[in-house]
Structure formats: C-alpha cells, structure tokens
Amino acid sequence: MKRKLIYLYIVVAGILLQSCNKYLDIQPVGTVVPSTESDFRALLTMGYATFPSHKSLLLLRTDELILDPYSDDVDALRDIYIWNDESPAPTTLSYPWEQFYKSIFYANLLLTEIDSKLGDNDVTKQMKAEAYLLRAYGHFELLNCYAPVYNEANKQHKGVPIAEKIDLEQNFPVSTMEEVYTFITADIQHAMALLQTADQPSNHRYRFSKRAVHAFAARLHLYRSEWGQALSEAQAALAIEGGLVDLNIDEALLPNDFESVESIQALDNPMTAQVNSSTSVSEDMLALYDRVNDKRFARYFEEKSGGEYKSRKGGNNKFKVSFRNGELYLIVAEAALHSERKEVALEALQTLAKHRLTGTAATEQTADLKMRSVSELLNFVQVERARELALEGLRWYDLKRWGRPEIQHVFLDKTYTLQAGDPRYTIRYPKEAVENNPELL
Template sequence: MKKIIYIISLFTLFASCDYLDVKPVGKVIPEKVTEFRALLTSGYNTVSSYKYLLAFRSDEVIPIGTEDAYAQLIDFAIWNDNSVNMMASYPWSTPYKAIFYANSVIADVMDAEVDTQDDSREQILGEAYLLRAYMHFDLLNLYGIPYNIATAATDKGIPLALKIDIEQSYTRATVEKVYEQIFADIAEGQRLLTVDEQESSILYRFSKKSAKAFEARVRLYHQEWENAMNLAEELLPTCPLEDMTSGAAMEPYNIKSHEAILCLEEWGSRDISRYSQLLPTLQEKYNAENDYRFDMNFTLGDGGKYEPTKGGENSNYKVSIRSAEIYLIAAEAAVHVEGKLEQAKTRLKELLKTRLKKDYYLERAETIDRMSSEELLVEIMNERARELALEGGHRWFDLRRTNRPEIVKVYTDDKETVQSATLMKDDPRYTISLPQEATENNPDLRN
C-alpha cells in the first residue's frame, strides 16, 4: 500500500520520540516514476549550502569587513559553537530532511507505475540510497567523533534515520555503525544504478562514476587504504584534469569544468569573497609566483592582505567531487599500501604537472622523488590544502581525520584590536557540538 508522503515544513529534528517534528502543509501520493523522480529531486534540492563556514573554522580564512558581517562570522572562526551571534549555522535538520525524502523514495518507488522511458525505478532507488549515505557521511564528519580504528566501535556518531517511523526513538549510533550503514547504502545504490555518467545538466544526480568516487572518499576516511587506492585507480582513466599551464584552463571547481564528477551542493558564498582574508597558514603553503592556482583563487586586497576570489558567490561553484580529488585520494592511499610508494609519487606529480610552471614543476618533481613515505604524506596533505582550498569543507575534514593539530589564529577584529584564538591539539572542538535546540528537544542525543 502506498504511504502518504507529506510535503513538510521542517522545524526541529528528533524531538523526544518523533522521526520529525513537522507541520504538514499538503500531501501527495506518488504513484508514477516521474513523481518519484520529482520527490527525489526535492531531496537533492534540500542539501545544505553550508561548507563555506568550514573554511572559517579551519586554518584557511578569517572574517573581515563591516561590524555586522564580522560579528556574524567570527564565532565560526574561533570555534565558539552555539553562539547567539550566529546568523548562519552548521546543518542538522536539513540533512535529515534530505534523508526523509530519500527514505520516502526507498520505501515505495519499486511499486511505481512506469510512465517514462528516460528514467527507471532502479536508477531512482539507487540514487536515493546514495543520497542517504552522502547525508549520513556529512553529518558524521560534522558531529561524530573523528574516526579512530581502535575506538570507533564505541565512539559517538550520529543518529541513523533509515525508515519513516514517527514513533521510533533516535539515539546516537557509534561511529563504526554509521560507517557500516553508509557502506551498505553505497553498495545497494551501486547495485541498482543504471547510468554510467550523468549529463552535464544533471550532474547533481548520482551515477556509477560519482558513486564510485564517493565510495573512494569514504574508504579513505575509513582508512581502508587499499580499497580507496583501487577505487581511485579505476576512476583515473575517466578523470581529466584542467591544464592550467595552457593559459586557458577553466576553474576546475566550476560545474562547467570537465573535472566535475558530482555537482550536488553550493559550497561558495559572498561571505568568503567579501568578508574574509587568507590566514598565513594557507597563504604560506603556496609558491605564489609559480603556482597557477594562487592567482586564479586569490587577489591582493586594499589592506595589503590576500583575499579569496575562489569560493565567492557563484552558482557554478557546486562541484562536490572532481578529478583532482581522485588523484589525491590515489596518492594518499597508495602511500599506506606496501610497495606503492612510487605509484603515490607518480599520481601526485601528474596533478602538479597541470598546476605549476614548468621549471618549478621539475624542481618539485625531483624533490618528491627523494621523499620518504612520511615526507610524502605531509606533502600530499599540503597539496590537498592548496588544491582544495576553501572548497567543500575539505580542509576542516582533513584536519579532523588526520592529526588534529593545534591551530593558533592571530587576527585584527572589527575594532582594529589584535586578538588570538587557539584550538589545542586533539581539542574536543574538532567535533562540532550538537545544536542546543536538538538536544533540548531530544535529551537522548546527549547520551
């Protein structure tokens, strides 16, 4: 029997005993494949545009600008979570709303009437599983304890939402249990997908290629080095790179770039381009004269400090996964696999050859060839910081999943007073605290 799918106005997720605390504003009963496609599209459209906030939280940029703009952003940069000044917020209810849509599709799409030759029930169902996995993965990396193979079976993760049941109680699953579910959803999604690669106009939808790329990322975070390496290596022949040495390369993080694999979420914001400047920790990672990315991504501001052009308000900045990340996954994972050190160096050099001026590339290539595995890992992480700067929350997630270093930010506030803030090594704030409203409405989330 078909379930009634509510078109919802979402207020607070995980009230004490509810799946969702919602106010129904209408209802439809999807019966056809095209109607379920529309329902899943609503789920895709729900994905939050929040990752620019993680650029402030990491060691990349610091807020500047007007008093109001500075006041709304500085708490993100100094890890002051749940501040009353925050006008924006890290997402909590919206990812679960996307999961709600995915679960609605999963529950009933295979009973739908086929009314189109352009889409299949299996493809839509596969995408729904992958969207659910993607949202759980995002939430885990925001609010779950960073993955540690020795403690993941007991570390707190996030609640899993796997069915529509307003009576069930929601508590936090362990980090390992969440990963197990993510992998199960990825596997089921891949089994069902029928589209090898989506057309450029609908790259927000999962395909076999983007599903494999997403799995490679998750395997890397889960420290499954050989699995991550193999997945990335399988993808590389289909992952062209923008050649910045040609003088005509497109921004590789633009949805029109041939590097784009999945374009699901808008990660840029005018808050980045108008109200931030680079921190030395990011600027000093570049050789500004010889790295084409520096001039492409940053500009010298009126105050003599570099400011981002990358990550600004641009609807084309929606690339969630792209070719360069696959090269970096292949390189990082290979360092950890016995006998693959030279392969790791090759993958890194293949990326750098398209990003650096020729003479500097040859110099860097020689240096990389001499590196030990430990030195190469440091270089790969620095390269991820350069290549993926301000993009998709990568830097914050990389800091979390690796050594969680001390971060010291010295900055000038809106009153021209020098301030400083410190995130200690392994600081508990590497895990973002749950929203106060969520824990008040569902005390079980505190356990």
C-alpha cells in the first residue's frame, strides 16, 4: 500500500507540473507503476524538473546585484537582500529544502525500481548513472547552502540529512559534513562506472553526462581544497570538449547559453526572471572589468536609463547553467597554482584570455601574469572568477571559501552589513524544514 501511495504521488506531481517546457522535454509519467524505458526516463525527467532555482536567491546575498526598492517583487526579495534570516516578512521567498528532497526522491525511486523492471543494459546504466548524480548534486547543493565550508577542522560539523532510500516512515537525522561528502563521492563513483553518454546534445543538456560528472567532481574537489584531484577532473572534462566561446566574434553566443560549445550541463537556473527584473548590476561588479578591452563587459551587461546596468545572462531558460568550460579553465588555474604547477595555470589563463579579451589585451595580460608570484596569481584568479562567472550562482560559494569578506548593501538609503566571517554565510535551515523534522534542531 505504501508503494502504491508513492506512485500515486508521482502521477499527481506529473499532472501538476508545467508540461510545456520544450527545453526540459518534460513528459508526464503517465502510468501508476513505471515499467518501460520511457516511464523511467519520464520519472528521471521529473527529478530534473523539480530541481530548485536556489542560486537565484543566493545572487541577492552577494556583492553582484542591487535590489530595486520599487520593483514589483521587492516584498519577496528584500529580506534576502539584507540578510534578514532571523525574522523575514511572511512574503519573503523561502530558501528551498523540500524541493531538493523531492528531486532526490525521484532519483531514489528510479534506483529502487529500475533493475527489477528493466534489468541491466546500456540504457538503464545511463539512467541509473544520472539518478546517482542527481541525488549527489542535490546533497552537494544542500551542503553548500546549509553548512560551512569544508575543512579538516570542521568536517564533523552538522551538515544535512542524507536521503538514500524510499521509506515514508524513515527518520532523517542530520549527518555530518564528512558523512554527506562520503555519500556524495560514493554516488559519483557509482555513476562514473555506469555512464554511457560522453556529452549530451543541447536539447538534453540538463542531463548528466561523462563530461558533466568530471566537471561536478572538479568543483567538489575545488571546494574541499583537494587540488590534485580538482585539476585532474577538470582536465578530464576538457579532454572530452574543451572549446570556448570567442567573444571577439560579435554574433557569438554567450558562454552560459545552453547551446554554446562551453555548456556542459544546464540544470540550474541561477537568475530567474523575477530576480533579473528586480535588480541591476552593482558598481562593485562593474568596476572589475576593463570596459574597452574585456569583451565580457558589453556582452554580459546592458546599460539602461539612469546609468544602471542590467544583466544579459539571466531571466531566460536558455541561460540555465550548472557547469561550463570557462569555469573549468579557472579550476585548472587555481588547482595548478596550489599544486606548484604554475605553467599549467598560466596556459589555462592564457587560453581563457584569448577568448575574452581583445588580441592586444590578451597578449599584454599573458606577459604580465608570467611575471607575477603564485600568491599574486591566486589573487588574480579570484577576481577573474568574479568576472568570468558573474551572475551564474557561484559567487556566494566563492565568497564563503575565500574567507567570508564583508559585504554592504544599501536599501532605501540604509546600509546593511554582512560582517567579515559573519555566521549568516551559512544559511539557516528553513523554518518549515525544522518544524517537519525535529532532528534538525
């Protein structure tokens, strides 16, 4: 009976989900008990479609955006922008929790049922690999939102609950950060052994592939300061496809466009239309660019009346991005510098510069970087990550791992400050999550 209720829930969810998104190729499950390849693919697609747009809310906490106090959605976004996590207004959007676990639920259901229904073949191996990775990525993003940066000193710190099986009566105690990372790593390893698809076509770019699993592993190891592994995984992804968009070509796609050569996986929506229409780009972000020689400035941002700039990189499903090559070259650079492989880092930075700067500026930057020390180059990589990956949902995580610097936001002439080292860099468990799971206390 319990299992029938689970399947019924899936059917209802499938009916309620918007079904016209051609980009995600969403189809309803259509049967009570998945039994065919198409049933299980639809089940997995539901898991992808349920994945939350949490990075759009994280953007508001960074130094990248200015919230318009007169926007239509200000009541939903204001308290996020001023880091008022303790007593937000009832209209404030909640950071996702249930959505993550719903997405994980679909992955778990597929892993529970597919072997008995379809057996072992290349198609089921690929779907199982994707389910393992969807589950792993959900736990990874939960951990990055609701736990501090991992290091040896705090690896036993409270993390998030691990959901690895279908059990409606299961208790969900909070696992330590180390336990969650161990679980994530095991899922990645399971997936690597099963994956059949090296790279997904653009119409299925939201799905995991061999290229995506290496990019995922590279970021995971980067965040854990495991430099050698981060470097090798980034290089493995780039070996499958290492192309970069050349922004010196006027008609070139944006690097975070899901149809660009750089796009590896386009699952996350780092800037929803709601956030995009309610914000402008901060002066701190704009000041990082050479407006003449850095081709990213004119392509990433659009000047509006009053001298404010809006983002060109979000507000549309075509700009969904989870992993892309621009980030991988920067992971190579950062990890190589920490691994005493300066020449590898310089080569990666030079390759990126050729596709982002004018020819003369790229040549001058390359010559300048060769003269810099490793510590100076690491500082450069930090700034270059801010420029290259602007408004793609990774800045909050970078600020956390780079020491949690002070950020100030001005809203209606009042200055709000996120202090250096502020505990608010670790987001609180949502109130409704705590109410439903006392284990979180």
